[in-house]
Amino acid sequence: MKLASCASLLLSLTTGGALLAASPVTSFAPPSSIISTKLSLWSRSLPMSTTEAASTTTTTSTAPTMPTHSPATSLPNQIYKWRGYDIRYQVTGPPNADHTLLLIHGLFVNSDHWRKTLTGLHPLNDDLHNSNNNNNNTADEKQKKKSTIRIYAIDLLGSGWSSKPSKTDPMAQAVSGENGRFTNCNSTCYREANANNTNNQQLLKKRPTKIRSSSILQNAPLGTASGGNRLAYSLELRHPLNSPYNFYTWAEQIADFTHDVIHSNHHGHDDGVSSASSPPKVTLIANSIGTISSLQSILDEPQLFNGCFIINPNFRELHMAEIPFSPLTMPLVRTVQSTLRNNGHGLFASLAKPHIVKEILKEPYAVVDAVDDELVQVLLDPLLTPGADDVVFDTLSYSAGPLPEQQLSSRYYPKETCPTWVVYGEDDPWTPKKRVESLTKVGTRGESSTVERIVGLEGVGHCPHDESPEVVNKLILEFLDRLSG
Numbered sequence: 001m002k003l004a005s006c007a008s009l010l011l012s013l014t015t016g017g018a019l020l021a022a023s024p025v026t027s028f029a030p031p032s033s034i035i036s037t038k039l040s041l042w043s044r045s046l047p048m049s050t051t052e053a054a055s056t057t058t059t060t061s062t063a064p065t066m067p068t069h070s071p072a073t074s075l076p077n078q079i080y081k082w083r084g085y086d087i088r089y090q091v092t093g094p095p096n097a098d099h100t101l102l103l104i105h106g107l108f109v110n111s112d113h114w115r116k117t118l119t120g121l122h123p124l125n126d127d128l129h130n131s132n133n134n135n136n137n138t139a140d141e142k143q144k145k146k147s148t149i150r151i152y153a154i155d156l157l158g159s160g161w162s163s164k165p166s167k168t169d170p171m172a173q174a175v176s177g178e179n180g181r182f183t184n185c186n187s188t189c190y191r192e193a194n195a196n197n198t199n200n201q202q203l204l205k206k207r208p209t210k211i212r213s214s215s216i217l218q219n220a221p222l223g224t225a226s227g228g229n230r231l232a233y234s235l236e237l238r239h240p241l242n243s244p245y246n247f248y249t250w251a252e253q254i255a256d257f258t259h260d261v262i263h264s265n266h267h268g269h270d271d272g273v274s275s276a277s278s279p280p281k282v283t284l285i286a287n288s289i290g291t292i293s294s295l296q297s298i299l300d301e302p303q304l305f306n307g308c309f310i311i312n313p314n315f316r317e318l319h320m321a322e323i324p325f326s327p328l329t330m331p332l333v334r335t336v337q338s339t340l341r342n343n344g345h346g347l348f349a350s351l352a353k354p355h356i357v358k359e360i361l362k363e364p365y366a367v368v369d370a371v372d373d374e375l376v377q378v379l380l381d382p383l384l385t386p387g388a389d390d391v392v393f394d395t396l397s398y399s400a401g402p403l404p405e406q407q408l409s410s411r412y413y414p415k416e417t418c419p420t421w422v423v424y425g426e427d428d429p430w431t432p433k434k435r436v437e438s439l440t441k442v443g444t445r446g447e448s449s450t451v452e453r454i455v456g457l458e459g460v461g462h463c464p465h466d467e468s469p470e471v472v473n474k475l476i477l478e479f480l481d482r483l484s485g
Contacts, residue, residue: 063385064382064384064385066088066161066382070112070115071112072115072375073092073119076090077090078090078091082157082256083175084171084175085162085175086163087155087162087257088154088160088161089111089257090153091150091153092119092150092151093122093149093151095266096266096280098147098148098484099148099149099480100282100283101121101149101151101285101476102154102262102283102284102285103118103152103154103286104287104291105153105160105288106287107314107395109159109160110160110161110162111160112160113287113378113466114285114465115374115378116473117151117153117469117472117473118151118153120469120470120473121476121477122149125146125149147484154254154257156290156293157253158245158387159382160382161382164386164390166390167241167243167244172244176242176244176246177189177250177251177252178246180192182214183213183214184215190252207301208301211299215238216236217406218234218235219232220235220321220403221405221442222321222405223315223405223439225434225435227434227435228438229438232406235402236321236400239398240400241397241398243397245398246398247289247292247296248296250293251293251296251297251299251300254294255297255300258304259304262280262282281304281305282304282305283305283306283307283480284297284298284305284307284309286309287311288311288312291314292314292316294310296402299410302412302417302418306417306418306419307419307482308419308420309420309421309423309479310421311423311464312423312424313404313422315431315432315435319399319403330399334399337397338397340396340397341390344393348389349389352384354376357376361375361376361379364428364462365462365467366425366428366459366467404439408443408451415450419452420450421482422439422453422454422455423475424454424455424456424457425457425459425460426459427460428462429461430462433456436454437454439451440454452482
């Protein structure tokens with residue numbers, strides 16, 4: 001029972017689910033007494049000391065290593081060198097395709113979570129094209145050329161088979177996307193600090209300067225679990241631990257990957273500097289908190305992207321702006337977060353077993369048959385590599401950063417050139433249905449909504465792309481037709 005309680009609490013912390021269950025009015029947490037009770041139960045299950053905890057996870061000699069090919073997709077695992085770190089990615093589809101997709105995963109998973117998109121989108125595209133030609137369509141419809149698609153999927157820094165540096169390492173601190181981001185700090189962003197050669201200088205001229213803001217936003221527009229609107233008096237954007245594992249870092253990784261890999265692989269494009277033909281605009285496909293990194297990348301460099309397809313956005317109920325009476329409740333949450341960072345490694349090791357992970361995954365998955373051994377393997381193996389547990393606990397302490405409604409309401413969001421659709425599972429226990437539906441009301445005051453279309457999928461949970469891939473892939477193809485339209 002103690003192990004089950006630990007698993008439940010860790011999962012709750014990870015997702016903002018059971019521990020911070022939504023109330024009927026807002027996405028706020030339950031009374032602090034419930035948090036205290038769960039904290040007490042959990043803390044009694046921890047190892048007696050950090051030494052004991054550490055000893056259970058010192059298994060680097062037996063830690064898994066990245067296979068040459070993904071077991072889930074059979075695609076080669078490739079490495080992109082980003083700011084001195086290794087970033088794993090996969091790619092499928094012809095170069096110079098009509099559409100270029102970049103898939104952004106959610107929390108603590110990796111690019112293999114897109115296994116059914118990477119392997120299923122192209123066959124579905126072929127089937128639909130052949131079906132159109134065989135049906136009683138007009139001659140013009142039959143002559144319509146099949147669109148080609150190139151799909152990239154990456155592991156964000158700290159996730160999957162990508163590097164997992166210590167948050168305090170000076171090199172990791174230097175790559176943080178928070179550097180140079182806020183008006184009340186004197187740090188320098190990575191690109192400016194490393195613009196010491198001709199190529200970097202030319203690239204900087206082609207890319208927009210960071211939009212600097214205060215690290216604390218006042219009266220930021222957010223939603224509620226009941227579908228209402230509210231203004232957050234204070235929205236803290238800076239990571240409380242000054243960690244590089246933040247949405248601004250991941251947003252810059254997405255933009256740099258687009259420049260350095262996608263554009264470089266485009267025919268006629270030479271090292272991201274000059275091109276005989278225009279490099280492709282990229283369509284971002286994001287799940288869960290990958291949504292926030294994607295939206296931030298669009299805000300930072302809108303010229304790179306032509307659309308954003310969101311699958312089950314995450315509203316981050318552990319964010320300070322989401323928790324009611326935060327002066328009272330945040331100390332309790334901070335206690336849990338600190339204890340996890342200092343003493344949680346034994347707990348992590350005890351939970352990182354295939355049969356336990358399979359049961360944990362069945363909570364967000366409404367289609368439990370999709371939780372197969374392959375999924376467990378490709379998600380768990382990278383979590384057993386050195387540094388993964390530290391990244392997990394560090395991220396669980398990230399009670400700050402941007403939020404979806406605030407991002408979509410920004411006057412800088414390019415809704416005319418970057419349409420946004422949202423698809424979600426109606427049986428997702430972590431994402432309030434009414435709050436998702438209320439995204440149709442999000443946008444600049446007096447103008448149309450930033451989100452064009454929202455589709456709910458009955459009987460599907462938090463990961464529709466893996467639970468109901470045929471439906472989601474078809475919607476992705478519809479979105480691509482919309483972008484071509």
